[in-house]
Amino acid sequence: MPIKGEPTRAQINRWRRYLANERAEAALYRELARKKTGEEREILEALADSEARHEKFWREKLGDYVGFPRQPDLNTRFLGFLARRFGSVFTLALMQTAEARNPYVKDEDASPQIAADERIHAEVVRGLAARGREKISGNFRAAVFGANDGLVSNLALVVGIMGSGVSSNLILLTGISGLLAGALSMAAGEYVSVTSQRELLEASTPHPKAHKLLPSLDVNANELALVYRARGMGEKEADDKAKAEFSRMALEQAIGLDREDSPGGETIWASPSEVVGSPWAAASSSFLFFAGGALIPIIPFIFGASPLVGAVIAMVLVSLALLGTGGVVGVLSGKPPLTRALRQLLIGLGAAAITYLLGLAFGTVIG
Structure with missing residues (x-):
């Protein structure tokens, strides 16, 4: 049993974990600040200084029990990896979620000031993450959603036509037709949308x-x-x-x-400040992103896979891609990426299942 007034083994382990995490988060913010300039750099450096103060708090609380430096949580290490390799946009979006999960709120050993600091950090990171999303949300978001549309729509088409009992060649032909039809439709829609927006702005200028x-x-x-x-x-x-x-x-x-x-x-x-891109650029990017997503479900059939084997491989490939696009959407929206990835996966597979059943019923009626 610990001597009265001394921390328990559970407390020591928890405080050491807090110390490691605070040290790693301070380093993470400094790494992000190193790649920024101006106001954003100052804000990130101030966050790093705050985390350093928290680190000092836990170091002093541990006293002689501080022990050897230990590794931070896996999530914090992952964020540090992102900060070193990919910069701030995705890292800050994930940090927004991480800072919101404040363990100090329910921990009596943490001071109210540290708990309040972490809550405010979540709001600061939310603001910085919003800046990053604004910079990439236009083209990048269009790319993600365009690819996702191609994935879901062509997988549903391929699986649906397979349910009717047709051959691999016909499945491939249908998939290519769906790819071209969807990509051209997306491109035409983007061209008309951007052109109309430009004309509306010109009318207001x-x-x-x-x-x-x-x-x-x-x-x-x-x-x-x-x-x-x-x-x-x-x-x-x-x-x-x-x-x-x-x-x-x-x-x-x-x-x-x-x-x-x-x-x-x-x-x-002065003209309206809104900037509209080229309709041809918007149409081209929509065509390519949709086509890129729609290509994945028909890859196994391009290499001559049988209907059943091809469908299984297509489902696996599309599932991985949906998890990726769903995770990116989650990051961009400031939500947990795993939740959004699973939601995207369920929606895509659900659409495929419905079209398969419809194709199966259609094939039974025709047969």
């Missing part, structure tokens, strides 16, 4: 030569204020801005400054 009309306007009528009000300003704010613009225009005329050379002359007619 002020005419590039509208600012040249200002010298001819009646200052007293102040119709310029109507432009500002039409673009969302309140009446008083629009009047004040119009008066300021006329005052600047009068000053420019007095000093002989050409309005084309005015440093702020066209800022009031």
